[in-house]
Amino acid sequence: MVHLITEAVAFGWPFLVLVVGISFYKQAKTKDAATRQSMRFNTMVGLVAAFMLLIAVVNYRDNFGTSDGMLPISLVMITGLAFLMGIYFTNIGALMKIGGFMFFVAAALSGYGNWLPQVEGGFPPPEVKLDFQSMTSQQLADEGEKIIFGGLGQSKVQGAIGKGQCPLCHGFNQGFLSERAPNLWDIPARSKERLKHENYHMDDPGARDTAQTEAFEGSGTATTGQEYIAESHACPSCFVVPGFGVKGTNDKESPMPRIHKPPISLTIGELAAVDTWMYVREGVESPAYDEIASAYEKFIPEKDRPQASEGGDEAAAGGVLATGKEPITDLFMKAGCPACHTIPGIEGATGKVGPLLMEGSNAPKRLKDSGYEGRAKSVREYITESILNPSMYVVKDFPDNQMPKDFGQKLSAGAVNKIVDYLSSLEEGKDIPSLEEFN
Numbered sequence: 001m002v003h004l005i006t007e008a009v010a011f012g013w014p015f016l017v018l019v020v021g022i023s024f025y026k027q028a029k030t031k032d033a034a035t036r037q038s039m040r041f042n043t044m045v046g047l048v049a050a051f052m053l054l055i056a057v058v059n060y061r062d063n064f065g066t067s068d069g070m071l072p073i074s075l076v077m078i079t080g081l082a083f084l085m086g087i088y089f090t091n092i093g094a095l096m097k098i099g100g101f102m103f104f105v106a107a108a109l110s111g112y113g114n115w116l117p118q119v120e121g122g123f124p125p126p127e128v129k130l131d132f133q134s135m136t137s138q139q140l141a142d143e144g145e146k147i148i149f150g151g152l153g154q155s156k157v158q159g160a161i162g163k164g165q166c167p168l169c170h171g172f173n174q175g176f177l178s179e180r181a182p183n184l185w186d187i188p189a190r191s192k193e194r195l196k197h198e199n200y201h202m203d204d205p206g207a208r209d210t211a212q213t214e215a216f217e218g219s220g221t222a223t224t225g226q227e228y229i230a231e232s233h234a235c236p237s238c239f240v241v242p243g244f245g246v247k248g249t250n251d252k253e254s255p256m257p258r259i260h261k262p263p264i265s266l267t268i269g270e271l272a273a274v275d276t277w278m279y280v281r282e283g284v285e286s287p288a289y290d291e292i293a294s295a296y297e298k299f300i301p302e303k304d305r306p307q308a309s310e311g312g313d314e315a316a317a318g319g320v321l322a323t324g325k326e327p328i329t330d331l332f333m334k335a336g337c338p339a340c341h342t343i344p345g346i347e348g349a350t351g352k353v354g355p356l357l358m359e360g361s362n363a364p365k366r367l368k369d370s371g372y373e374g375r376a377k378s379v380r381e382y383i384t385e386s387i388l389n390p391s392m393y394v395v396k397d398f399p400d401n402q403m404p405k406d407f408g409q410k411l412s413a414g415a416v417n418k419i420v421d422y423l424s425s426l427e428e429g430k431d432i433p434s435l436e437e438f439n
Helices: 001-028 032-062 072-088 090-115 137-147 187-194 225-234 269-279 289-299 327-334 359-368 379-388 414-424
Strands: none
Touching: 137 269, 187 225, 187 269, 225 269, 225 289, 269 289, 327 414, 359 379, 359 414, 379 414
16 A cells, blocks of 8 residues: 555656645635635545545556456545545535446446456467477476376375376385385386396296286287386286285286276377386486387387377376266266276276276265265265265275365366266166266
8 A cells, every 4th residue: 555655646746736736826816714714625635535546546557457356446446536526525516426336336346356266368378299209308207297296396296196197006205105006116226126026927928927918919028127117007917016916816917007098098208208207206317218119119009009189298187177078988088087997888997996986886885884974965966075075985995095186176067967977877786878878
């Protein structure tokens, strides 16, 4: 406020001097004492009104086009000025009061408009296709961090999850206890040790006793640390780190999805960025982009390699994932549900990290669970609550804080409703409904 007063004096002192000068000139020509006293009073009122007008003008000038909510103050001051003038200058009182009321309405509407959350207009930013091959190691590492954690600098934020969805299961810091998947701290060095494990069978993939022995027929096995990392992403079940297999499979099958496949679908460029970040963050020199890409090409057939979208390789997981207008299968894929959950009727939804989503049967049982402390009263409410606030009730044998907690921002209301509609229709012993009903 001090700033506004100072600016108003500096901006309008000639105007104030003129008002005072004219007043004193008229008083000097008036002989009646009562009239002169009335004129002096009116001069003071006029000075206050003029000063308010100047402050309003300065405030309007300084805050026009900004989003700090200060602009309506100008209209409020002009409203006060108009009513003040209307009271003490009766010959124009009606006009001033009408004008003051109009400014009051304008100030109220403007203030309400500034109070509402603002959406910046203008053209959308141009889509830029990322050329991973021409990036430096640091640039690749930055993009890798965005893919893993959703943004640059987010690797230090607990619960940050990007397009790659890696933090859902993996830890990335020394000493961090990873219950569902190996800790990826120092993986560039430890990947070479994995090749020497007695169950890896580097020279004879046929000797492996796992759900899948090769990424594809004839691909063979990894022979370098980088190839091991690539094979682990492309074929997680080719070698399962002891203790991290699907429960009941004796470490013959990995719960990890193949991340070049839907719903994650990382391109080779994105995979190279992820790997580069894991080297750079350890202070280790990363292999060249071409070397990393060649490692992935060894284990991913050309027909299975995801292509960059028209808008370029998307490295971040920001923005809305789904609007609800998508076919139900596409909707689940965009939300990433199949990476962790098995969803009857949805092709590719065979994840084992999270619970089976047979919610038409599961939800009623969980609502009756003595450990349930949520607010849901119906199946639909329970499913919605589980999507938007997954920690409200944690299914037995599945750790908390594994499911992303930002679906409320990344899925539209229509998308959530469509997911709830489908999941609530899945019941044990009943036929899976036609997907056409939900498209």
